[in-house]
Amino acid sequence: MEKTEFLEKNIFQNLKNLNDGFDSDAIHYFSESDFESVLERIEQFGIGIYEMKPRQEEDFLDVKVNEDYRKKATDPKWYKKAFSDFKKQQANMKYSASYKVSDKLLSRHSEVADEDLSENED
Template sequence: MTQEEFLEKNVFAGLAKHDDNNGNFYFSEEDFSEVLKQSEHFGIAIYDIKTMFNGEEHKTINHDMFRKKATDVNWYKREFSHLKREQEGMQYTATYKVSKKLLAR
């Protein structure tokens, strides 16, 4: 199974997503919250979170900015909370890394 297949089947299933034609799927605040919950459940690493507002890229944050590991749930949950308060109505995407162990299941 590829990383994309795993994400589609186990993380993005049932969620409304918008493809930016660069291979990124953007989600509403509510759906992205579910993506983060599923990522935490499966132990998926999240390297960065990108936001879009009114169809334009808004802000990108990366785990390195906070000196945290990409698998540290606290960094992305805390920063997602900050982003939600910063601007309403944004769409969110992330860069994920699914472990080989999960892909082999």
């Protein structure tokens, strides 16, 4: 399973991508409330965030990266703090992030998907 497929199935599911062509198709943008759900889900899976970028209309406001907080990408303390700081700066922004999904997590979910397929064939 690839990182993009994993994120679509497990993290972005039932959330609205607000990227209507103002950025690369591969980058998902979410409302404040949906991005909060993204953060909760990635914490459950142990996924990290390298950088977080909010937008107001078409403008980037700032970028925060895990090194700014002297934390590992997978440490939820940094991305929760960054999100909180952004929300205090301005409301109703669109949020995107770059994610760290471990190969171990991807292969584990690929094996589960393969098992599901073989069970359905029986």
